[in-house]
Amino acid sequence: xxxxxxxxxxxxxxxxxxxxxxxxxxxxxxxxxxxxxxxxxxxxxxxxxxxxxxxxxxxxxxxxxxxxxxxxxxx
Numbered sequence: 001x002x003x004x005x006x007x008x009x010x011x012x013x014x015x016x017x018x019x020x021x022x023x024x025x026x027x028x029x030x031x032x033x034x035x036x037x038x039x040x041x042x043x044x045x046x047x048x049x050x051x052x053x054x055x056x057x058x059x060x061x062x063x064x065x066x067x068x069x070x071x072x073x074x075x
Contacts, residue, residue: 006030
């Protein structure tokens, strides 16, 4: 296991201290946050790839249709 130093401002320190008990301490909280961030990036990249593929196969996406769908499904 490696040690990494992270510099946080006072607000981030306070947030980390509030979250730490739920995730087994400060290190556990940071590890959890890194995993969540990595998953978000993977989803973003997968969506970008999906949209690129869609554009190649079906043409440009109708932005109005996307907005209507987002509204319909509460996104």
